[in-house]
Amino acid sequence: MNISVERIKQSKISSVDFKNLGFGNYISDHMLVANYKNSQWQQPQITPFGEIPMTPAILSLHYGQSVFEGMKAFKNIKGEVSIFRPQRHHQRLLRSLERMCMPAISEALFIDSLCALIAADVSWIPDTEGSALYLRPVIFATESRLGVKISDEYKFVVLTSPVGPYFAKPVRVKVEEQYVRAAEGGTGFAKCAGNYGGAFYPAEQARQAGFDQVLWTDAKEHKYIDESGAMNVMFVFDGKLVTPQLSSSILDGVTRSSILTLAYDMGIPKEERKVSVAELKAGFENGKLTEAFGVGTAAVVSTIATINISGKDYSLPTDTNSSFQQRVKKKLNDIRMGNEPDIHNWNYNVPLQ
Numbered sequence: 514m515n516i517s518v519e520r521i522k523q524s525k526i527s528s529v530d531f532k533n534l535g536f537g538n539y540i541s542d543h544m545l546v547a548n549y550k551n552s553q554w555q556q557p558q559i560t561p562f563g564e565i566p567m568t569p570a571i572l573s574l575h576y577g578q579s580v581f582e583g584m585k586a587f588k589n590i591k592g593e594v595s596i597f598r599p600q601r602h603h604q605r606l607l608r609s610l611e612r613m614c615m616p617a618i619s620e621a622l623f624i625d626s627l628c629a630l631i632a633a634d635v636s637w638i639p640d641t642e643g644s645a646l647y648l649r650p651v652i653f654a655t656e657s658r659l660g661v662k663i664s665d666e667y668k669f670v671v672l673t674s675p676v677g678p679y680f681a682k683p684v685r686v687k688v689e690e691q692y693v694r695a696a697e698g699g700t701g702f703a704k705c706a707g708n709y710g711g712a713f714y715p716a717e718q719a720r721q722a723g724f725d726q727v728l729w730t731d732a733k734e735h736k737y738i739d740e741s742g743a744m745n746v747m748f749v750f751d752g753k754l755v756t757p758q759l760s761s762s763i764l765d766g767v768t769r770s771s772i773l774t775l776a777y778d779m780g781i782p783k784e785e786r787k788v789s790v791a792e793l794k795a796g797f798e799n800g801k802l803t804e805a806f807g808v809g810t811a812a813v814v815s816t817i818a819t820i821n822i823s824g825k826d827y828s829l830p831t832d833t834n835s836s837f838q839q840r841v842k843k844k845l846n847d848i849r850m851g852n853e854p855d856i857h858n859w860n861y862n863v864p865l866q
């Protein structure tokens with residue numbers, strides 16, 4: 514694929530505090546844009562990051578056809594650059610696009626675009642342990658008209674951002690018994706923009722009540738756990754790794770899938786099944802629930818310290834280096850950094866010409 518590159522005149526990299534990156538605070542010098550029109554994707558172009566001319570009538574703004582992905586590229590101990598499991602992210606993107614009546618994008622166009630953009634901004638990839646270049650592909654409807662319809666035109670845009678290690682404090686979460694993120698048959702399994710917009714209000718209410726996040730439950734009965742904020746959620750019960758089974762209201766996280774595979778490699782029994790709120794409560798009471806954590810690309814693992822069930826706080830034992838979540842986080846990091854063999858072929862090598 515021939516991707517043209519118009520380089521920035523003056524790089525912004527000297528304004529980046531690489532010791533203090535945080536998450537998503539900086540956008541790298543270049544972006545990639547490809548247009549979809551006349552029923553096909555056109556050649557992508559890499560240009561300096563900046564504004565894109567669009568009218569306020571583009572259909573994504575009014576009717577929500579917008580889906581995205583979130584991935585990371587790493588520089589390993591040998592200086593090689595790889596993207597973590599881009600094929601699997603691409604497969605999920607296809608499911609999101611289909612659900613939102615948006616055109617598919619080929620794996621070649623997707624991965625070649627990511628690689629070309631990473632190569633253009635290779636100096637932006639942090640190389641300290643736990644840091645990465647976050648990759649944000651987004652596809653949105655750009656046909657300019659007001660009638661309610663499926664758009665005939667789209668843009669595929671990729672942005673990248675150097676991100677630091679996520680030193681997340683253990684969080685306090687609340688089992689959500691009033692609001693709903695996603696219902697069976699809805700769009701919960703798709704990484705679409707609207708799922709986030711709709712979750713802001715309940716998350717903000719929870720924040721004002723002193724919680725960091727909500728633990729979403731099923732839409733019908735509020736009896737079973739779905740996800741934690743915008744992360745999948747996992748528990749350790751009696752030495753077993755337990756996570757809610759996928760459904761149309763749960764996003765199929767790549768981190769979730771990777772951790773389930775590593776649990777098997779580590780000889781930890783795992784169960785993908787419905788997890789009820791009652792079971793969590795019983796697990797706190799009989800001491801069999803020893804860990805709870807969110808999993809996702811951004812933080813990898815986010816320790817849950819407290820779960821509030823129907824107004825009552827239940828606390829987990831303090832997380833230590835020997836916990837499953839810390840061991841699996843280290844293992845994942847070692848695979849990405851090249852400290853451990855990548856037996857599942859998760860690292861996709863980025864050619865840097």
Ligand SMILES: *Cc1c(COP(=O)(O)O)cnc(C)c1O
Pocket residue numbers: 583704740742743744745764765766767768769808809810811
């Ligand atoms: C992106 C996302 C996740 C995590 O998926 P990863 O592929 O592991 O990053 C989990 N839940 C929701 C709702 C998400 O949007």
